[in-house]
Amino acid sequence: MESITFGVLTISDTCCQEPAKDKSGPRLKQLIAESFTNAQVIESIVPDEKDHIQRVLRKWIDRKELRVILTTGGTGFAPRDVTPEATRPLLEKECPQLSLVITLESLKKTQFAALSRGLCGIAGNTLILNFPGSEKAVKECFETVRELLPHALHLIGDEVSLVRKTHAEVQGSAPRGHICPHKTGAGSDSDRNSPFPMLPVQEVLSIIFDTVQRTSSLDKILWQLNSPVNIPPFRASIKDGYAMKSTGFSGSKRVLGCIAAGDAPNSSPLAEDECFKINTGAPLPLEADCVVQVEDTILLQRDKHGGESLVDIIVEPMAGLDVRPVGHDLSTKDRVFPAPDPSPVVVKSLLASVGNRLAVPKPRVAIVSTGSELLSPRDQPTPGKIFDSNTTMLAELLLYFGFDCVHTSVLSDSFEQTKESLSDLFEVVDFVICSGGVSMGDKDFVKPVLEDLQFKLHCGRVNMKPGKPMTFASRNEKYFFGLPGNPVSAFVTFHLFALPAIRWAAGWERQKCSLPVINVKLLNGFYLDSRPEFVRASVISKSGELYASVNGDQISSRLQSIVGADVLINLPAATSDRPLAKAGEVFPASVLRYDFISKYE
Numbered sequence: 170m171e172s173i174t175f176g177v178l179t180i181s182d183t184c185c186q187e188p189a190k191d192k193s194g195p196r197l198k199q200l201i202a203e204s205f206t207n208a209q210v211i212e213s214i215v216p217d218e219k220d221h222i223q224r225v226l227r228k229w230i231d232r233k234e235l236r237v238i239l240t241t242g243g244t245g246f247a248p249r250d251v252t253p254e255a256t257r258p259l260l261e262k263e264c265p266q267l268s269l270v271i272t273l274e275s276l277k278k279t280q281f282a283a284l285s286r287g288l289c290g291i292a293g294n295t296l297i298l299n300f301p302g303s304e305k306a307v308k309e310c311f312e313t314v315r316e317l318l319p320h321a322l323h324l325i326g327d328e329v330s331l332v333r334k335t336h337a338e339v340q341g342s343a344p345r346g347h348i349c350p351h352k353t354g355a356g357s358d359s360d361r362n363s364p365f366p367m368l369p370v371q372e373v374l375s376i377i378f379d380t381v382q383r384t385s386s387l388d389k390i391l392w393q394l395n396s397p398v399n400i401p402p403f404r405a406s407i408k409d410g411y412a413m414k415s416t417g418f419s420g421s422k423r424v425l426g427c428i429a430a431g432d433a434p435n436s437s438p439l440a441e442d443e444c445f446k447i448n449t450g451a452p453l454p455l456e457a458d459c460v461v462q463v464e465d466t467i468l469l470q471r472d473k474h475g476g477e478s479l480v481d482i483i484v485e486p487m488a489g490l491d492v493r494p495v496g497h498d499l500s501t502k503d504r505v506f507p508a509p510d511p512s513p514v515v516v517k518s519l520l521a522s523v524g525n526r527l528a529v530p531k532p533r534v535a536i537v538s539t540g541s542e543l544l545s546p547r548d549q550p551t552p553g554k555i556f557d558s559n560t561t562m563l564a565e566l567l568l569y570f571g572f573d574c575v576h577t578s579v580l581s582d583s584f585e586q587t588k589e590s591l592s593d594l595f596e597v598v599d600f601v602i603c604s605g606g607v608s609m610g611d612k613d614f615v616k617p618v619l620e621d622l623q624f625k626l627h628c629g630r631v632n633m634k635p636g637k638p639m640t641f642a643s644r645n646e647k648y649f650f651g652l653p654g655n656p657v658s659a660f661v662t663f664h665l666f667a668l669p670a671i672r673w674a675a676g677w678e679r680q681k682c683s684l685p686v687i688n689v690k691l692l693n694g695f696y697l698d699s700r701p702e703f704v705r706a707s708v709i710s711k712s713g714e715l716y717a718s719v720n721g722d723q724i725s726s727r728l729q730s731i732v733g734a735d736v737l738i739n740l741p742a743a744t745s746d747r748p749l750a751k752a753g754e755v756f757p758a759s760v761l762r763y764d765f766i767s768k769y770e
């Protein structure tokens with residue numbers, strides 16, 4: 170076996186702070202050098218943070234020459250131990266027997282080996298093994314697998330680079346235009362499968378968050394914005410009543426006049442047996458220090474014009490009663506936003522409240538629908554054609570979530586037209602949300618066009634239903650989502666991938682980018698699919714518990730399934746011993762809309 174390149178990743182908060190404390194990483198490097206002639210070793214140390222771990226793993230997996238990754242640390246039971254959780258989504262195939270043999274060997278030395286959760290698996294043409302953190306453990310684990318590694322790597326082979334080579338050859342030699350995806354499967358024409366691995370949903374999300382740059386840092390623009398004004402800017406009455414001096418106590422008072430909201434504060438002198446009638450929100454006269462609401466007074470006299478001239482105050486006035494001091498709600502020492510909340514209603518109304526006309530920059534998004542079969546909803550029905558619903562749906566969804574659609578276009582199934590249109594669009598937008606043309610058809614031009622436009626295809630298929638052919642690509646800070654053409658697939662993948670990406674680019678906090686997730690009980694049993702499925706369902710609140718009732722036939726062309734869809738129940742893939750999700754079982758569900766409870770029982 171020609172020289173192997175290893176990646177040694179130490180996962181430890183402590184070693185990340187003080188690299189000198191890392192004994193296991195160097196020990197592994199030494200063991201590799203002793204066992205494999207002219208092996209190359211790349212090292213890195215990361216804290217016990219999932220996205221840090223995944224970023225390095227993904228980078229190393231993408232390096233074709235790097236064939237083995239040994240991680241040390243973070244495999245235990247402690248709260249910060251997350252190495253297996255970080256590793257699993259990146260694996261295409263787990264190798265449980267390899268972990269087993271490591272555990273069995275380690276158990277001969279210590280019973281505590283049972284408390285290690287390390288994983289082994291394959292990603293691309295790379296073998297990944299999680300070892301425990303101790304120097305002694307890595308030595309034992311390494312010695313257990315040392316003999317197995319060369320053969321394991323032969324078995325894995327490097328067909329991925331072969332696929333990529335074949336792919337490049339076929340693309341390069343192809344006549345101008347489109348190559349059907351199945352021609353670019355691994356190997357000859359007989360292999361008519363997609364060359365794109367079906368990535369796990371969570372991994373696609375990690376890739377998206379790692380790839381999409383935040384075009385506007387709401388942090389600087391909004392969350393750190395100090396208030397330019399005091400609210401209220403004057404001492405404001407909280408009630409409709411009478412402004413007076415609390416030192417005048419209760420009893421009858423002459424009414425000197427009325428102060429309406431919008432009047433300038435008046436500075437006329439005010440004796441203790443006098444008062445002003447005042448409206449809610451109006452500025453207190455300078456000499457008053459409290460307001461007694463009209464309900465706590467008795468009208469004693471009117472003047473000859475019918476205006477109030479004498480009232481009896483029947484409660485004891487206290488200084489500050491029903492008065493909002495200057496800056497009580499917001500002062501110039503405060504930040505306008507006490508916490509990040511990018512919802513458009515909040516941002517725009519708070520900015521308005523301080524007289525700020527800031528236009529918060531938003532990602533520029535275009536919607537593109539592809540398909541020669543598409544008719545505009547305004548056209549007359551035509552044989553062989555269907556009405557384009559995706560353009561409307563995706564533009565409405567953008568609006569619903571507070572973003573703007575700066576452009577829409579409908580493209581026929583033409584390589585050249587798609588290429589030209591996308592190329593022009595990316596001159597003026599940050600995101601293109603496209604639907605259709607990403608599956609296996611010989612008219613599905615989207616992926617080849619993206620490659621032709623030098624986009625990096627991060628994801629060509631996702632292990633989910635609906636939405637399998639969902640495509641995510643980028644070029645510099647331009648992002649492309651190729652949602653599947655089936656309307657429901659486009660609906661689901663918009664919510665799960667495109668929306669979080671746009672929010673992330675807009676500067677949203679990462680945990681707010683994806684839809685909120687609640688737990689729901691299945692109202693009825695549901696047969697699981699071979700892929701994890703996102704089922705449209707309406708929510709019923711029954712004696713305080715949330716039940717989900719599936720919205721009929723879930724075929725991804727049936728747009729009716731989004732009617733009454735409050736949530737997408739996140740169902741796992743079927744397994745041999747679990748083909749059915751039973752009624753009453755609890756599953757996570759992504760909330761699709763604000764008013765997500767359809768019925769109360």
Ligand SMILES: Nc1nc2c(c(=O)[nH]1)N[C@H]1C(S)=C(S)[C@@H](COP(=O)(O)OP(=O)(O)OC[C@H]3O[C@@H](n4cnc5c(N)ncnc54)[C@H](O)[C@@H]3O)O[C@H]1N2
Pocket residue numbers: 538539540542543555556557558559560604605606607608609610613635636637638652653654655656658725726
């Ligand atoms: N041989 C295979 N065929 C297909 C596979 C596969 O794995 N192997 N995947 C299936 C899955 S899953 C999906 S999802 C679809 C997605 O295909 P495309 O993204 O290429 O979508 P189109 O083929 O363009 O259209 C699919 C379907 O949706 C209708 N459509 C398209 N655009 C619109 C629109 N704007 N408004 C309304 N309806 C639209 C279109 O007429 C088709 O009926 O691929 C499967 N095939």
Ligand code: MOO
Pocket residue numbers: 633634635636637638653655657658725
């Ligand atoms: O992936 Mo498709 O959306 O299942 O039909």
Ligand SMILES: [Mg+2]
Pocket residue numbers: 605606607608609610613654
């Ligand atoms: Mg298609």
